[in-house]
Amino acid sequence: xxxxxxxxxxxxxxxxxxxxxxxxxxxxxxxxxxxxxxxxxxxxxxxxxxxxxxxxxxxxxxxxxxxxxxxxxxxxxxxxxxxxxxxxxxxxxxxxxxxxxxxxxxxxxxxxxxxxxxxxxxxxxxxxxxxxxxxxxxxxxxxxxxxxxxxxxxxxxxxxxxxxxxxxxxxxxxxxxxxxxxxxxxxxxxxxxxxxxxxxxxxxxxxxxxxxxxxxxxxxxxxxxxxxxxxxxxxxxxxxxxxxxxxxxxxxxxxxxxxxxxxxxxxxxxx
Numbered sequence: 001x002x003x004x005x006x007x008x009x010x011x012x013x014x015x016x017x018x019x020x021x022x023x024x025x026x027x028x029x030x031x032x033x034x035x036x037x038x039x040x041x042x043x044x045x046x047x048x049x050x051x052x053x054x055x056x057x058x059x060x061x062x063x064x065x066x067x068x069x070x071x072x073x074x075x076x077x078x079x080x081x082x083x084x085x086x087x088x089x090x091x092x093x094x095x096x097x098x099x100x101x102x103x104x105x106x107x108x109x110x111x112x113x114x115x116x117x118x119x120x121x122x123x124x125x126x127x128x129x130x131x132x133x134x135x136x137x138x139x140x141x142x143x144x145x146x147x148x149x150x151x152x153x154x155x156x157x158x159x160x161x162x163x164x165x166x167x168x169x170x171x172x173x174x175x176x177x178x179x180x181x182x183x184x185x186x187x188x189x190x191x192x193x194x195x196x197x198x199x200x201x202x203x204x205x206x207x208x209x210x211x212x213x214x215x216x217x218x219x220x221x222x223x224x225x226x227x228x229x230x231x232x233x234x235x236x237x238x239x240x241x242x243x244x245x246x247x248x249x250x251x252x253x254x255x256x257x258x259x260x261x262x263x264x265x266x267x268x269x270x271x
Contacts, residue, residue, distance in 0.1 A: 078191030078224045082184050086231035089180035092173045093238035100170060100245045105135035107256040114141060114260065118267045123148045136166035136249070137256050144260060155264060159257045166253070170246045174239070181235045188228020195221025 110133055117125035123145055130142035144159040199218060 078187060078194070079227060081187050082191075082224070082228050082231055085180040085184040085187070086234065089177055089184075089231070089235040090238070092176050093235065093242065096173055096177075096242050097238075097245070100242065100249065103135050103170065104245075104249060105133065105137045105252075107137055107252045107259075110138060110141070111256060111259050111263070115263050118263060122267075136170070137253050140166060140253060140257060141260055144257070144264075148264065152261065152264060152268070156261060159260065163253055163257065167246075167250055170249065174242065177235055177239050177242075181232050181239060184231035184235070185225070185228040188225040188231075191224030191228075192221045195224065 110129075113129045113133075114126045117129045121128075127142055127145045130138045130145060140159055140162050143162040144155045147154040147158045196218065199221065
């Protein structure tokens with residue numbers, strides 16, 4: 001988990017650095033254009049064929065450059081919190097997916113091993129099988145078998161109680177993902193509202209309803225909204241996937257716990 005957040009921090013620093021470079025480039029662009037305009041000959045004529053060749057060889061900006069430009073246009077003071085929500089939300093999502101993938105156990109195979117261990121070495125052999133198996137299902141089995149001497153009722157209570165503990169561990173971090181899903185679009189809307197207010201303030205100062213000024217202000221304001229929605233939608237997809245994975249593991253845990261009780265009762269009936 002610590003290594004994952006370290007990677008995320010490095011990624012965030014690189015992203016912020018690229019944003020700062022993009023700001024410098026955007027600030028230096030007007031000066032460069034003025035210099036080139038002053039240096040170019042006033043009466044230079046370009047033929048149609050040359051224009052066509054230049055247009056054909058001109059490279060379009062990459063997606064990464066477009067995103068950086070739009071990020072800067074939207075206002076770094078509003079875009080950075082949205083980016084932080086997305087980065088840290090994705091970090092938690094990736095950590096949860098890795099944890100749940102490792103927690104997914106082949107319950108049928110585990111039950112077969114436990115039943116065979118019961119037949120060969122009794123309760124202690126079954127506990128050894130659970131102890132050497134990774135995953136929440138094996139941990140629940142071990143807690144139940146540890147109460148075997150106290151009777152089936154105590155085994156069932158132990159399995160139920162420790163199952164709730166394991167479920168809480170699997171759901172750890174989901175509240176943070178939900179928080180980032182709610183905050184990201186809210187920050188985007190807040191940036192949009194502030195941008196609209198600034199646009200109308202500039203119109204009021206000019207004393208004229210300039211369509212160009214109004215359209216430019218609205219465009220910049222709406223960029224924060226779209227970035228906030230992109231962050232929220234991305235995190236929502238991961239959130240739903242994680243919840244579905246948790247539900248699947250919980251269903252397997254419940255089915256396996258019932259099968260474990262059947263194995264215990266069958267073993268007790270024989271002995």
